[in-house]
Amino acid sequence: MKNNNLAAGILGGLAIGTVLGILFAPAKGCETRKKIADKSSDLADSFKDSSGKWTEKIAQTISHLKKDFEQLFGNASDILKAEIANTDNLRSINKPTI
Template sequence: MKNNNVLLGILGGVAVGAALGILFAPAKGSETRKKIADKGNDLKDNFKDSLSKLTDKISKSVEGFKDEAQDLIAEAEQKIKEEKTNLENLKDINESVL
């Protein structure tokens, strides 16, 4: 969550800086509008790329957690089978002693 806020802050700062730079630069109105539109499109593309990278990173983390959970479940099932076998063996031993 903190990384998202930092990323949004940086993108916002870049947008404000670019807009101010364009507005204060001496140019025709049509050139200025074109520059603003181009910068807006660049920022949109950068934001999409950043969002895509973040989504990929989250997906990989979720897959990793899923794999770990499946491994833990398989390990727990194996231990349960082993303990069940041990209990059955103890039951057989106890019955043979009596």
């Protein structure tokens, strides 16, 4: 969660700094608007790339967690079956004979 906040803060700061830098630079209005549009497009592309990487990382993490859970559940299931079999064996051994 901290990485997401850090990345968002960096991107936000970069965007604000870029816009302020362009606005205070001596240029004609049409040139300034073009620069802002170009930088906005660049930032949007950068954000798309970053979000794609984040999405991929999250998908990988979910996949690993799913595999770990399935393995853990499978092991627990095997242990439970073995314990049930042991209990049944103990019951059959300890049955009173009348």
